Amino acid sequence: MSRAFRELLKKIGSGAHTSKDLTRAEAAQAMTMMLTQAATPAQIGAFLIAHRIKRPTGAELAGMLDAYEQLGPKVPAINSAQPVVILSQPYDGRDRTIPLSILTALVLAAAGCPVLQHGGERMPTKEGIPLIDLWRGLGVDWSGCSLAQIQQILEATNLGFVYLPTHFPQAQALVPYREQIGKRPPLATLELIWSPYAGPCHVVAGFVHPPTETMIQEALTLRGVTEFTTVKGLEGSCDLPQERTAIIGLYSVVDGEASLTRLRLHASDYGLGGKNPAWANLNDSIVAMEAVLDGRFNQLRQALLWNSGFYLWQYNDFENLTEGIQQAAKLLDSGQVKQQLKYLKQVCDTHFQKFCSL
Structure with missing residues (x-):
């Protein structure tokens, strides 16, 4: 048993009236002790459920990110004129709507905007479809790539994926606790803002509840992210909804002053409203994705134009959202997005063959 960890656990787990928030340094210490298994299984499980009940603060999330920064993997920087976009999704996946972010990533990559994603396999408590399964369905398996290979693939294709079981086994070792405690721990929020x-x-971090957005803002600001x-997205992802208002926060720090630009966008205003594409099963979703990449019209195409058009507008310097949507349609209709996927497969296959020959 770790007596130091026990003191941290006592601080957050003593009840509604006497529990206290951890400092950023204490949260970093607690996260480090969980990742390194310095804390016992009983202590880790107790901490995760107690922290969920108490609710994390922005300072605590910042401290936990400090620990991830210290112990977690980092894809080496590529030679890029623009920042890499980190498109997040809850690690426990989706089970009501088709995830759009891998198609969005392909569109952005075809436009010259680099995108990095991260995640693992099916995960408690939701056990929804993870991004890695969708990538595999399209013929790309990131699970065997080293960080150096991901860097090379990202530089060559503008696409990359960090796979938790391979690249961050310390964090992967905490996954079973989610099933055992039966609730999402604060780690689920941490994963949405980790880079x-x-x-x-x-x-780009998705959220469901407004207090989560506030925590994200506080944590990243404390971490010096400018x-x-x-995005109040589908099932907590960064996918923009079609059926309701898309609520987006654009945060920046200029000359030491933090600012927020709040966007409220309606897909129907751009001819792209309708039902969010419903999840049925992996096979049907892959068929629908391949149809979109082939330039065919379906419900998923509308959702993709809405999402990729928005992100092209934000991160590829288009004048307005309409221009972003038009460019997304052009990239799809010309076959450039499908070609981007084909090129990604070729590059990944080359790296896999090199790995097997070692």
């Missing part, structure tokens, strides 16, 4: 990249990047985006 496993060593160079300039722009984090620009990031929050």
Whole structure:
């Protein structure tokens, strides 16, 4: 048993009236002790459920990110004129709507904007579809790549993926606790704002509840992040909804002053409203994705134009959202996005063959 960890656990776990928030340094210490297994399984499980009940603060999330920074993987920086966009999604996946972010990433990559994603396999408590399964369905398996290979692939194709079981086994070792405690721990919020990249990047973090957005803002500001985006997205992801207002926060720090630009966008105003693409199963989703890449019209294409058009507008210097949507359609209709996927497969296959020959 770790007596130092026990003191941290006592601080957050003593009840509604007497529990106290951890300082940033204490949160970093607690996260480090969990990642390194200095704390016992009983202590780790107790901490995760107690922290969920108490609710994390921005300072605590900043401290936990400090620990991830110290112990976690970092893809080496690539030679890029613009920051790498980190498109996040809850690690426990999706089960109501089709994830759009890998198609969005392909569109951005085809436009010259580098994108890095991260995640693992199916995960408690939701056990929804993870991004890695969708990538595999499209013929790309990131699980066997080293960080050096991911850097090379990212530089060549503008696409990369950090796979938790391979690249961050210490964090992967905490996954079973999610099933055992039966609730999402604060780690789920931490993962939405973590950046496993060593160079300039722009984090796009999804959220569901407004207090989570506030925590994200506080944590990243304390970490010295000067620009990031929050999205009240589908199932906590950074996918913009079509059926309701897309609520977006554009955060920046200029001359030491933090500012927020709040966007409220309606897909129907751009002819892209309708139902969010519903999740059925992996096979049907891959078929729909491949149809979109082939230039065919379906419900998923509308959702993709809405999402990729927005992100092209924000991160590829288009004058307005309409221009971003038009460029997304052009990239899809010309076959450039499909070609981007084909090129990604070729580059990944080359790196895999080199790995097997060692």
